[in-house]
Amino acid sequence: DTGVSQDPRHKITKRGQNVTFRCDPISEHNRLYWYRQTLGQGPEFLTYFQNEAQLEKSRLLSDRFSAERPKGSFSTLEIQRTEQGDSAMYLCASRRASGRAGDNEQFFGPGTRLTVL
């Protein structure tokens, strides 16, 4: 399977704990995106990378959130001191930035569902 993969698929944690999620993009894709989706809402942009450079962060990404893509391949999203409001589906997407309009499509992974008790 050459699609976007995410791990874990589900995470249950207690308030105050730290959690880390991983995303492996499609191998030739140099752009990687993180989104958050709460129940009944559309996904909201969090941040994105081109290769290893983090190019934009949403104001939704508080100081407790940090994302990395150290080698320009997989990415991690860490949430420190989790709060109940962090409970959501965290989606990763990737695409190839080639300048061609047809490469603008983002392909989404299966998501990590986080539940904070």
Added chain:
Amino acid sequence: ELKVEQNPLFLSMQEGKNYTIYCNYSTTSDRLYWYRQDPGKSLESLFVLLSNGAVKQEGRLMASLDTKARLSTLHITAAVHDLSATYFCAVDGNTDKLIFGTGTRLQVFP
């Protein structure tokens, strides 16, 4: 700030009927995307519309884009139960991030 609105938010329709979902957005965007999401699942790409007047069809679904009106439509023809899902439109405002609509939850009943 780019905003995307969909209507209706919820659509219950009988099998065999036709209906249209509307997606309006607030600022310039030459590209618009439609996704499908089943409960508890991720997003499945349906259509990528890259220019004004673009029309794409796949099975019982047809999507169109009017960039001047900042409007896209997703038309459902002769609905079947398998189309039951939540449908999202998204635009990128000619930037690198997607802004999603609130979604339209479609339920098709016999």
